[in-house]
Amino acid sequence: MTTSPSVPAGTTLGKSYEYGMRIDLGYPGGAENFVDVRRMSELQPTPTPVTQDVQTYDDFGAPNSDKTSESFGITLTVLGNRSSVTGKYLPELQKFHDATRPSAKGEDAVVRVQYFHKPETGTPDPDDAFEGLATVSIGRQNAGADGAVERSNITLTGKGQRKEIANPFAGWGVTTPQVTGVSPAAAAAGELVTITGSGFLGATAVKFGAVSAGDFEVIGGSTIVAIVPAGAAGPAAVTVTTPGGVSLAFAYTRGA
Structure with missing residues (x-):
């Protein structure tokens, strides 16, 4: 029974x-x-x-x-x-x-x-x-x-x-991305920057402030290259979005 x-x-x-x-x-x-x-x-x-x-x-x-x-x-x-x-x-x-x-x-x-x-x-x-x-x-x-x-x-x-909302939890094997660097400094709209950090695999968005970068490529889990989107010079914190969430904002200043 x-x-x-x-x-x-x-x-x-x-x-x-x-x-x-x-x-x-x-x-x-x-x-x-x-x-x-x-x-x-x-x-x-x-x-x-x-x-x-x-x-x-x-x-x-x-x-x-x-x-x-x-x-x-x-x-x-x-x-x-x-x-x-x-x-x-x-x-x-x-x-x-x-x-x-x-x-x-x-x-x-x-x-x-x-x-x-x-x-x-x-x-x-x-x-x-x-x-x-x-x-x-x-x-x-x-x-x-x-x-x-x-x-x-x-x-x-x-x-x-x-x-x-759609459940944002993608599983225990997925970690929140972290941005640790953006180079070169003071890149202007249309210029290429390299974003370094961790947890970048599967990235779906890169933002400079509130503006999304329309052109970016994930090179690996620790590197993304992106074209700085249109916008005025000044502070534009960089964030990366993946299935694991959104990174903490990394302070960055756009050039003219």
């Missing part, structure tokens, strides 16, 4: 892991720059339907409501030792904390996040992924046997409703 439910023929069960989360370091006002929230656990999203009463006499007093929209909230925990040099957290955790500062008002107090199915094994559900804007509150405590690790208990309160 079987003690567990059967699964459809040809199906292999994967292992469920927690959701993953990314936060846009460029929001608000900057170039989109989603990065993974590292050292995270206990992520619990709670979408709540917003309803409208449509009760009629035929319901005989029973509740009858239609969903018209939704609100959402998310709680999560992030461990975050501070840098001994700057005193800051990792950039993604620092972004959450910055949104809670007394001086943060309006959009500066809002974060843009994505959360998504992130299984330990098996294929990520392509449809179990969402994006939204939220305000932030954080409770801080010390964790570990000797209290040496800071623990940020984060509560996100949705601002508007979520939107459905």
Whole structure:
């Protein structure tokens, strides 16, 4: 006698892991720059339907409501030792904390996040992924046997409703790209630059500020050559997008 439910023929069960989360370091006002929230656990999203009463006499007093929209909230925990040099957290955790500062008002107090199915094994559900804007509150405590690790208990309160997105998690073998150099310095529109770093395989976009480079080639996992797109001289941080995500912006100044 079987003690567990059967699964459809040809199906292999994967292992469920927690959701993953990314936060846009460029929001608000900057170039989109989603990065993974590292050292995270206990992520619990709670979408709540917003309803409208449509009760009629035929319901005989029973509740009858239609969903018209939704609100959402998310709680999560992030461990975050501070840098001994700057005193800051990792950039993604620092972004959450910055949104809670007394001086943060309006959009500066809002974060843009994505959360998504992130299984330990098996294929990520392509449809179990969402994006939204939220305000932030954080409770801080010390964790570990000797209290040496800071623990940020984060509560996100949705601002508007979520939107459905394609799952950005491509698997554990895919890493977020990293840009470590762009040469030559001060290249102008139409000139060739070499971008160095790591995790470039499968790159789908290269941007100088908010402008995409229409012509680029991946030479290998650590090198991309690109033509600087049209635009004015001045700061234009370089980012690389791959199936593993978007690199942190690398400071670069375009020439005239």
